[in-house]
Amino acid sequence: MRTWLLLSLVTAALMAPHLALKMGGYYDRSPDKTAEMLTAERMTATASGQQHQDSQRGVVRVQGSSEPLTEDFLHRAIATRSEEDSAYVSIWHWRGIREATASARGLDQKHHFANSYLVGFQPFKTRELWVPLYTLATRKEYQYDHLQYAGLADIWQTSRQAFFQKRGDCEDHAILLADWLINLGVDARVAMGTLKGEGHAWVVAIVNNREYLLEATSKRRQSSWQAMPLAALAEGYEVEFQFNRHFFWAKRSKEPTRTYRGNHWVKKSQFIRG
Structure with missing residues (x-):
């Protein structure tokens, strides 16, 4: 993710103290003790779900x-633009109504609303909140879209x-992580903005009324995966928008913030899958 292409349609990390992941029925377990279990579950998931096709159709009801917005x-609007321009978010x-929602081009070469990329998928069942991050770190490689998709700037999975x-870039990692965490009962959202001035996507997870910033592209190999950084302490991240399966939020102003709830956020729209 590198930049935002604005379409005006007028006619129409500091680490916080360990967050004990014994919350709401979720229990910790060391990655070393579950490596064989995760490998078996991944194989089962691969065998059962790789060929499944998810519908991304739906409408956006703008506040x-x-x-x-259909x-x-x-x-039709995207078809009027060049291939280069339509490759961007x-x-x-x-x-x-400004900044009502976002869309991006998918692997099918069509634009879809941002919310629709969260298709309700989890690779396998787990009760441990660290498992999705660990799985991403060990399974998926980071690669820029323009290197993977013949020069196209941004393709979402x-x-x-x-x-x-x-392989995938930041939003691909963030979409999988957020969707999986939502399945675990976490209020998880994909955040869109910049990291040290470069376009980026990450995940914010709200647990026990505290906001944690999860860097989905992290490939760290730490012995403990129980620590999650408080969003308020994560430096260099400048959020502009956030979304989950149903809603899209935008900031009221351009002032930087490290909080993901409050009056400075506006719920702009709701995605209704259909």
Whole structure:
């Protein structure tokens, strides 16, 4: 992810003290003790789900507008742009409402709403909150989209595709991590913004009313995966937007923030899958 392409449609890390992952019925277990279990579960997931196709169709209901933003309209608007321009993430304005939602081109070469990439997928069942991060670190390689997709600037993978595709960049990692955590009952969101001035995507997880910033692209090999950094202590991250399976948020102002809830955030729209 490198930049945002604004489409105006007027006509239409510091580490916090260990977060004990014995929360809401989730229990810790050392990665060393579960390596064989994870390997077996990955093989089962690969055998059962690799060929599954998820529908990403749906509409976006924008706060303050009685007319939904449809995927058909999205595709018609994108078709008027060059291939180079449409390769970027697009932030959409709708009926005079700015920054209503976002879309990006997927592996099928079509634009889809950001929320639709969270397809409700988890590779395998787990009760341990550290397992998704550990799995990403050991299974998926980081690679820029333009190197993987013949020069195209930004291609998104759904959470299911992100698990089975060997390589991906920041939003692919973040989409899989957020979707998996949501399945574990966590309020998890994909955050879009910059890291040290470069376009980036990461995950914010809200657990026990505290916000934690999870760097989904981390490939650390630590003996303990129980520590998660408080979002308020994570330096260099400048968030602009965030989304989960259903909602899309934008900041009220351009002032930087390290908090992901509060009056400085506006819930701009709701994605309704259909």
